[in-house]
Amino acid sequence: DVKVTQSSRYLVKRTGEKVFLECVQDMDHENMFWYRQDPGLGLRLIYFSYDVKMKEKGDIPEGYSVSREKKERFSLILESASTNQTSMYLCASSLVYYGYTFGSGTRLTVV
Amino acid sequence: GDSVTQMEGPVTLSEEAFLTINCTYTATGYPSLFWYVQYPGEGLQLLLKATKADDKGSNKGFEATYRKETTSFHLEKGSVQVSDSAVYFCALSEAGGTSYGKLTFGQGTILTVHP
Numbered sequence: 001d002v003k004v005t006q007s008s009r010y011l012v013k014r015t016g017e018k019v020f021l022e023c024v025q026d027m028d029h030e031n032m033f034w035y036r037q038d039p040g041l042g043l044r045l046i047y048f049s050y051d052v053k054m055k056e057k058g059d060i061p062e063g064y065s066v067s068r069e070k071k072e073r074f075s076l077i078l079e080s081a082s083t084n085q086t087s088m089y090l091c092a093s094s095l096v097y098y099g100y101t102f103g104s105g106t107r108l109t110v111v
Numbered sequence: 112g113d114s115v116t117q118m119e120g121p122v123t124l125s126e127e128a129f130l131t132i133n134c135t136y137t138a139t140g141y142p143s144l145f146w147y148v149q150y151p152g153e154g155l156q157l158l159l160k161a162t163k164a165d166d167k168g169s170n171k172g173f174e175a176t177y178r179k180e181t182t183s184f185h186l187e188k189g190s191v192q193v194s195d196s197a198v199y200f201c202a203l204s205e206a207g208g209t210s211y212g213k214l215t216f217g218q219g220t221i222l223t224v225h226p
Binding site: 031043102 | 153
């Protein structure tokens with residue numbers, strides 16, 4: 001089975017910190033995605049990547065950036081964390097038309 | 112753009128009751144359709160999928176049929192268990208070569224099953 005691993009299950013960071021969320025997949029998938037999940041809002045796409053060093057903005061990219069230096073790793077970066085970025089962050093990878101495999105999620109709290 | 116609408120939740124049922132969670136979609140092409148499930152404290156897992164009209168996806172007693180004429184993909188289970196308590200997400204994968212398989216999700220439906 002494809003495995004998608006997110007480096008942390010829980011994180012607490014201070015306002016203004018630079019935050020890195022790491023995601024690694026082990027099945028050579030081309031596409032990787034970062035979503036945030038908030039109650040009542042469902043999943044919202046932040047960024048996705050379809051190849052190494054390639055990235056595309058999703059629906060809510062403001063305040064975030066991403067990095068994909070290797071095919072298996074896709075990092076989400078909060079340049080200057082703010083309290084409104086407190087959320088559950090979900091990483092996923094996929095082959096086209098086969099659906100996603102998700103990681104377990106990182107619950108980030110910004111204080 | 113493409114969109115997915117799920118029935119309002121939460122849904123509360125007794126064990127062995129019949130479950131339906133409605134899902135309708137709007138898409139310009141011929142999307143693939145998915146149901147994902149999220150158990151407490153976990154990420155989302157693929158429950159079932161259908162890639163073309165009239166396909167039926169099934170898994171763990173859950174079923175959903177891709178209905179192009181009504182643009183629907185309703186999730187059903189004949190007899191729910193307490194262990195089915197979770198959040199259920201309907202999703203579609205955009206059609207077309209530049210979509211990169213990006214999924215659009217519904218807002219999720221919370222299901223609670225009581226003994």
